[in-house]
Amino acid sequence: MKKLSSAKLNEFFAAIAASKALYLPVDNKSGKAEYKKWEAGEEMSKALNTVRSAKDFFFPQTENLMEFKMDGKRVEVIDTRAEAEDFVIFGVRACDAASFKILDSVYLVDPVDSYYKTRREHGVVVTLACGKPAETCFCKVFGIDAADPAGDVTAWETDGAYMLRANTEKGEALLDSVGALLEEGDEAAVAAAQAKTREIIERLPLSSLSTEGLGVGKTAELFDRPEWKTLSEACLGCGTCTFVCPTCQCYDVRDFDTGNGIKRFRCWDSCMYSDFTLMAHGNSRNSQVERFRQRFMHKLVYYPDRNNGTFGCVGCGRCLSRCPISMNIVKVMKTMGGKNK
Amino acid sequence: MQEMMKKRAIELLANGTCDRVLGWTNGDFAYDQTPALFRTEQELEEGFVYNGFSAANLSKYLVKECRAGGKILVFLKPCDTYSFNQLVAEHRIKREMIYVIGVACDGKADVEKLKEQGIDGITAIKEEGDTYVVSTIYGDKTVKKEDVLAERCVNCKSRKHMVYDELIGEAGDVIADCGRFDMVEKLEAMTPDERYEFWRGVLSRCIRCNACRNVCPACTCEQCIFDNPKSGVAQKAAANSFEENMFHIIRAFHVAGRCTDCGECSRVCPENIPLHLLNRKFIKDVNTFYGTYQAGEDPAAKPPLGRYEKNDIEPGEAGGVKA
Numbered sequence A: 001m002k003k004l005s006s007a008k009l010n011e012f013f014a015a016i017a018a019s020k021a022l023y024l025p026v027d028n029k030s031g032k033a034e035y036k037k038w039e040a041g042e043e044m045s046k047a048l049n050t051v052r053s054a055k056d057f058f059f060p061q062t063e064n065l066m067e068f069k070m071d072g073k074r075v076e077v078i079d080t081r082a083e084a085e086d087f088v089i090f091g092v093r094a095c096d097a098a099s100f101k102i103l104d105s106v107y108l109v110d111p112v113d114s115y116y117k118t119r120r121e122h123g124v125v126v127t128l129a130c131g132k133p134a135e136t137c138f139c140k141v142f143g144i145d146a147a148d149p150a151g152d153v154t155a156w157e158t159d160g161a162y163m164l165r166a167n168t169e170k171g172e173a174l175l176d177s178v179g180a181l182l183e184e185g186d187e188a189a190v191a192a193a194q195a196k197t198r199e200i201i202e203r204l205p206l207s208s209l210s211t212e213g214l215g216v217g218k219t220a221e222l223f224d225r226p227e228w229k230t231l232s233e234a235c236l237g238c239g240t241c242t243f244v245c246p247t248c249q250c251y252d253v254r255d256f257d258t259g260n261g262i263k264r265f266r267c268w269d270s271c272m273y274s275d276f277t278l279m280a281h282g283n284s285r286n287s288q289v290e291r292f293r294q295r296f297m298h299k300l301v302y303y304p305d306r307n308n309g310t311f312g313c314v315g316c317g318r319c320l321s322r323c324p325i326s327m328n329i330v331k332v333m334k335t336m337g338g339k340n341k
Numbered sequence B: 001m002q003e004m005m006k007k008r009a010i011e012l013l014a015n016g017t018c019d020r021v022l023g024w025t026n027g028d029f030a031y032d033q034t035p036a037l038f039r040t041e042q043e044l045e046e047g048f049v050y051n052g053f054s055a056a057n058l059s060k061y062l063v064k065e066c067r068a069g070g071k072i073l074v075f076l077k078p079c080d081t082y083s084f085n086q087l088v089a090e091h092r093i094k095r096e097m098i099y100v101i102g103v104a105c106d107g108k109a110d111v112e113k114l115k116e117q118g119i120d121g122i123t124a125i126k127e128e129g130d131t132y133v134v135s136t137i138y139g140d141k142t143v144k145k146e147d148v149l150a151e152r153c154v155n156c157k158s159r160k161h162m163v164y165d166e167l168i169g170e171a172g173d174v175i176a177d178c179g180r181f182d183m184v185e186k187l188e189a190m191t192p193d194e195r196y197e198f199w200r201g202v203l204s205r206c207i208r209c210n211a212c213r214n215v216c217p218a219c220t221c222e223q224c225i226f227d228n229p230k231s232g233v234a235q236k237a238a239a240n241s242f243e244e245n246m247f248h249i250i251r252a253f254h255v256a257g258r259c260t261d262c263g264e265c266s267r268v269c270p271e272n273i274p275l276h277l278l279n280r281k282f283i284k285d286v287n288t289f290y291g292t293y294q295a296g297e298d299p300a301a302k303p304p305l306g307r308y309e310k311n312d313i314e315p316g317e318a319g320g321v322k323a
């Protein structure tokens, strides 16, 4: 355990940024937090979490996969893959840190997604334990401890200092590289901060949400439930929930005609969209009820089915606060689950 | 108010005036209401809510509901009635299938504004006179309603319903000096570079979630051209950030003269992009060039951009590039 005096925070950032690109949440002009590359003078946001999740670092909204250049009858295939640069993300919350594992289970299994992998390998994640959880937080429901987030380094904000604990080799290397700024950490201060956070988590209105009736093997039971219709009735099919969600992982691959060649790009997709998984015969989910059901069945049943019961939601609450009509996974769980009535 | 509305809905359901009711239902935290259909007295008793957080404009849902047949009762705030009229004018909804109850409105609250005041962990909100008493896990707080008024309500153009079959609450007035063009004027006064910076700045936050488009009562195309893979301009990903920004400008053009300034786009944007300013610029220009016009005021009025007159303004006449 190491300790960084709060007064030295900007020095700490500068020291990291000297060798690696450093990203951290800062307030944008609308007063909302977003990840931004740190530069001298940049203040870390006090917000609990960012509007967009931290998944953007590993799974960006758009990226070019490869290019084709046409020259008469010759087609040149250009591999645009490049090693990612080393980077550090500071201030990731426990929920988002847990979402990386979920993304890994999709992108790092055979066939490994090399675009994703290089970013994972070059990224160092410094998490920050939550001090003031919001009513929309329900990480606890999925066994995530907001007071002890994962990541390469875990940080806690205590009185006048940040306590830092390296969890991985990458994390240790990072702390070593800025060792001159650090002192010996204070375990007791961390324990106190943790106790405080956990006490708040207990009192959150959604912490008692039950997952009973959801999860492994529930497809047959839940698929045809009539409530899907009423739950999805007001859904706009906008996809906001999927774009702000740290665990939503679907993408589309398309070709873009550049005039003298093709750029093959990948971009986020959303099961809420009418052209999602569009095939020659048309869309496999023709109504918004089916599309809506897909999003929640994926998180609450299909993903756990294939991942030893782990749910595909980390309880970050973004879909609760950002859905234009306030329909969300909690309302689905309360309606479809067993013990929430 | 809520009880009066509920009672009336139950009566109208019972006497066959309607077979379903479009309103709002509660969520988990008192502010997260969802538009909902109620088909029985019991559903209304259990789920119907109306309070300072019943913000969603319900008129667009009527497009879908009219297709389903039957007779629908809908509750509309003053601003929503403009959208309603516009949808009638564009033949997207059938007036005779809908029973409209206008509900008086003194402005809706924006929970984001509550949160900006440092209020977090909200568990309940109670209206008391001109304040909200907010219970949170970190203690109770009282805020003045006017301090957490939604952006669109700060510059509300009209508390008067443009259409209704009956009214609950007192009839309001059009607010001529609402100041909704003040910010547009500020933008107009900027240099082109400053204005460009402003728009590039706010639009750079866009995540292209499409919430603004999908919530918009003027956006009722069966399939948006940007979603149609056969259109050649489908835009799941933009080639560059400028193309991304252009989406909003094109959309604003498409709803020009039809946008009623209901404010839904800015309300739903997860990135707080002031989209209403784009639309207000068009409204202001239409007023200047074609005479004062308010979309949704009168469904029989001829739309300024949907008709031609010999003395119409020519390209370049108002400045800018001559054709």
Ligand code: SF4
Residues within 6 Å of the ligand: A234, A235, A236, A237, A238, A239, A240, A241, A242, A272, A322, A323, A324, A325, A326, A327, A328
């Ligand atoms: S659930 Fe909400 S955010 Fe998601 S697509 Fe439907 S309306 Fe949009």
Ligand code: SF4
Residues within 6 Å of the ligand: A241, A244, A245, A246, A247, A248, A299, A312, A313, A314, A315, A316, A317, A318, A319, A320, A329
């Ligand atoms: S489904 Fe909602 S709460 Fe769960 S991880 Fe995604 S955005 Fe967060």
Ligand code: SF4
Residues within 6 Å of the ligand: A048, A049, A093, A094, A095, A096, A130, A133, A134, A136, A137, A138, A139, A140, A145, A146, A314, A315, A316, A317
């Ligand atoms: S969901 Fe949990 S980890 Fe995420 S911000 Fe809230 S309290 Fe922190």
Ligand code: SF4
Residues within 6 Å of the ligand: B077, B078, B079, B080, B105, B106, B107, B108, B152, B153, B154, B156, B157, B158, B159, B263
């Ligand atoms: S814009 Fe006016 S009518 Fe509409 S909700 Fe706000 S105050 Fe009410």
Ligand code: SF4
Residues within 6 Å of the ligand: B205, B206, B207, B208, B209, B210, B211, B212, B213, B268, B269, B270, B271, B272, B273, B275
């Ligand atoms: S709602 Fe906001 S973020 Fe979403 S597409 Fe519209 S402007 Fe962009």
